[in-house]
Structures are given as C-alpha cells and as structure tokens.
Amino acid sequence: VMTLAEAALSPDVSSPWEHAVVGSLAMTLLAWRRTAPLLVAALIVTVNVLTNPAGEFSTLLSLVLVCFTIGSETSPPRTYVGLLLVLVPFVGVSIAHGLVPSDLAAALVFFVGPWTVGGVVQSRIARSDEAVARAERLERERELEAARAAAEERTRIARELHDIVSHSISVVTIQTQ
Secondary structure (H helix, E strand, O other): OOOOOOOOOHOOOHHHHHHHHHHHHHHHHHHOOOOHHHHHHHHHHHHHHHHOOOOOOHHHHHHHHHHHHHHOOOOOOHHHHHHHHHHHHHHHHHHHHOHHHHHHHHHHHHHHHHHHHHHHHHHHHHHHHHHHHHHHHHHHHHHHHHHHHHHHHHHHHHHHHHHHHHHHHHHHHHOOO
C-alpha cells in the first residue's frame, strides 16, 4: 500500500506506473520469503536498487523483513551470504551517492539488527524444539519404566499366587492321605 501511495503521490517517482508495478511485484514476493529466502532477498534487492537507488521509498523497508527472515530461516553459511546479499548493494549505492556515517548506522540498525534478531529467534526455536523432543523422550522412557515395573509386579504376584496354590494343594494332599 505504501509503495502504491508513493507511486501516486511522491514527486520523486520518475515513472509512477513502473514504480507501482515493479514495487508491487516485489512486495508480493515477500509471501515466499520463508520458502526461498535468498532468492527473494536477491529479487527484492534488485528491485530496490532499480526503483529506489537513493533509498527514499518504502521498498527499502521490505529489506528489514528480508534480513529478519534470512536470519531466522537460514543457517550458516547461507545466512552470511544472505546478509551480504542485502548489505553489499546498499553500501555500494550509498558509496555511489556519497557515503555518510548515517548510511552505515542505517545498515547496522535496519539490516544487521533484524538479521541478528532472526538468528536469535532461530536459536531459541531450536532450543525449544530440543526441549520438547527431550520431554517427549523422557515421557516415553517413563512410560516404559512404568510398564516394566507393572510387569515385574505382575510376575511377583504370580509367583506368590503360585506358591500359595502349591502350598494349599500340598496341604490338601497331606490331609487326604
């Protein structure tokens, strides 16, 4: 919606139709960011460089989401490749337009920050999954231990019952004689 609003209302947009169509297609690609994070990142970066070379429009904000997804959905070394895929063009365009320290700060805050948070989320999900798997394994072991204990108790009761019945039969036999 913001991309369409910029296409219609911003005087800085050179071709509103191109901006609207290409930007909308790029935003639609975000739906597949979890399935193919690096491909989506490459396409979004390409669209952003082509339609937004000065980094003035909302398509740049989609890179924040892409960086988070790269951090949360990929593992090393792909996660580093994905981060570089976003950072290198951004820094390259910034250098071409006169790099200022705030550009590097923006790269850290808007790209490296979400990527790091995505990595932390991924590690927490992995630890949570490990804890669930460990709890399920312990539950199965506890059930097996309970079943083994029940089987041992049944065996003990069967022995005692056998001893009692044998003793009773012996008493009956002695009394009969």
